[in-house]
Amino acid sequence: MSTRVVRAACPHDCPDTCAMLVTVTDGVATDIKGDPDHPNTNGTLCTKVSRYLERTYHEDRLLHPLKRVGKKGEGRFEQISWEEALNLITAKLKEIAARDARAILPYSYAGTMGIVQGESMAMRFFNKLGASRLDRTICSSAGGVGIKYTLGAKMGMDTEQYINSKVILIWGGNSIGSNIHFWTRAQEAKRRGAILIAIDPYRSLTAEKCQHHIALIPGTDAALALGLMHILIRDDLLDHDYIENYTLGFDQLKDRVSTWTPARVASTCGITLEEVEFLGKLYGETAKQREAVAIRVNYGVQRAHGGGMAVRNIACLPALVGAWRLAAGGILLSSGETYPKNEKLLSRPDLEPVDAARPPRTINMSTIGDDLLKKSSSEFGPAVEAVIVYNSNPVAVAPESSKVAQGFARDDLFTVVLEHFKTDTVDYADIVLPATTQLEHTDIHATYGHLYIMANNPAIAPLGESKPNSEIFRLLAGKMGFTDPCFADTDDDIAAMAFDAKHTHAIHFDWATLKRDGWMRLNVADAPFATGGFRTPSGKCEFYSERMKADGLDPLPTYIPPYESVASAPELAKKYPLAMISPPQRNFLNTTFVNVTSLRNTEGEPHLEMNPDDAVTRNIKQGDLVKIFNDRGSMLAKVRITNHARPGLVVALSIWWKKLATDGKNANELTSQRLTDMGRAPTFYDVLVQVEKA
């Protein structure tokens, strides 16, 4: 018997990107645990990923290439060989490319966050082909753009520093569910005397455990931030020296926020005047005493019309009070751009053919519902004839799902899906290719929630005939006749070129060492903006942004109301008076893990949380099956009557596989394809609905 322990990294779309230790006995993975030596992981994995072996060895794993035999959406397939699958795919792609390669669309997101299995070989393939570009907006682009206008880059506080913060605003994030290793730090800070405040319309698991919870109306965070700035300026809770030296546009900001009185803010946000005053004073007065005030802003604030502006406004707060001077003060949205990734070397945009008659065409993944249904036209370009899906499950995750499914059901669309399981999207595929999981391939990871580069070594051989994404695109490139040397790069070659070892942040980066050690900390200062150094054009924190003006936006912080809310759409609200949000379920990772029985059993079936006031007027009782609907669609769920949903709000924790849900539908039947103010992102939590007993 031979037993070894392999250093791996969790591949999932989560800020924590844990270091994992996988025990392998005679070629079989028998145990998985968090690396006790990795500072962020600290020896623990979340509930989901501790079931990664159950997922990997699941009896439903796709182990062979498949070809569709039934109708689209039915999910009936027959097994074929790799040779046949690759030949069918490349014959079709060649035929389309001979007319216009832009009719071919890649569709991918963060099923794995790995650079090798995500952003390298596949990107090279589609660039070389001249396929449509995909605008990858489905998650973080609204806030990403918002924070860049203010701070210059997606970077900020080091998660490890929050243990020393005295006030922590957990703003639009459910850390216990989706960022558990940050929550551990926040808990430590609480033990050391910190005050934690959750700002969230919903009393999430996290909000329940914070000392204070401010339950505002969804999509109104930008107004709350304006009110806090108003109080800081009104009460002179400012760091004048920091403002003078490291910020831009304070006088214009002062003027702008003067009209955002706490009373106006309270009524906009649906909270009390006392809550606004309390929060402003707590934040400002704590900072004035030279104690660290910290913000962990997350994705909940970005999924409404003004989501970009909300993040932009919130990111102004630390500079006003000089919070950045201390390592335990400031804000973190994402640490993603702290990593000096060699993007161009990895994805090779230079391979894209230059053809004046066919300029590059970009399709937004968040409007795939509309775009798959579009005919060829001069504005749109060629109709989409082929979609290659990998690392994503669009039929379940993209907004306005009925249209997405209608698009994928087109008989004249050729769909290839690379997957681990027969997801809702696989059901529409013409060809299905079995992909390896993280235990079966090599990868290297940047993260968006801490400051380590992570290595993933393969622990076991690929199951069945499955292959890594990188290998699948390498083989497809070969069959297409692409001879550029980069298509011969091995996974180790790609990992070795992932980061710029000349950049000060990754100065010690070396793949061989990283593979051995599992992780490596970036070389960054504890307090990144203690003395300015913002990556904006002015090098300052920009309260006033010339770039926003150039982009057609208000250059100063402002409030953009939701598309759909009682206040901003009163006519619509007569029919559909309830705001619906569908944030992640703790035991699922987007739609990943929904098919892992032990995890799905903890939820059982889709639920809808509803306030007692809203239930009583609808004669809805605890446990009733209810229909949630609007003009876009409907779904069924079992009701949980609870004060965790504020009046006027319903919460459908997500994202269910449609085919495992009560009526074959999930929350995205109700969401819209309207986009945010910045970053062309979806507005998943900007939705009005009505609910009735089913």
Ligand SMILES: Nc1nc2c(c(=O)[nH]1)N[C@H]1C(S)=C(S)[C@@H](COP(=O)(O)OP(=O)(O)OC[C@H]3O[C@@H](n4cnc5c(=O)[nH]c(N)nc54)[C@H](O)[C@@H]3O)O[C@H]1N2
């Ligand atoms: N267990 C688990 N972990 C995950 C994921 C998962 O699906 N499951 N998904 C991963 C991914 S892809 C992402 S992007 C991150 C998301 O990371 P987070 O944003 O931290 O995670 P959520 O749990 O979505 O928290 C969002 C919270 O915002 C609240 N919210 C909704 N609308 C608003 C609003 O308008 N304003 C404010 N202030 N709050 C609002 C919701 O009620 C919810 O509690 O998590 C990652 N981690």
Ligand SMILES: Nc1nc2c(c(=O)[nH]1)N[C@H]1C(S)=C(S)[C@@H](COP(=O)(O)OP(=O)(O)OC[C@H]3O[C@@H](n4cnc5c(=O)[nH]c(N)nc54)[C@H](O)[C@@H]3O)O[C@H]1N2
């Ligand atoms: N209503 C509503 N909708 C939402 C959200 C919400 O909060 N509410 N959240 C949104 C957010 S934040 C995000 S990020 C998106 C997420 O949307 P997606 O990125 O599509 O995430 P998943 O649903 O987890 O699907 C990822 C798929 O990739 C597959 N996969 C994993 N690893 C590999 C691999 O190595 N190779 C291949 N070929 N496949 C692999 C998994 O099996 C899984 O089926 O959903 C969005 N949709």
Ligand SMILES: [Mo]
């Ligand atoms: Mo996400």
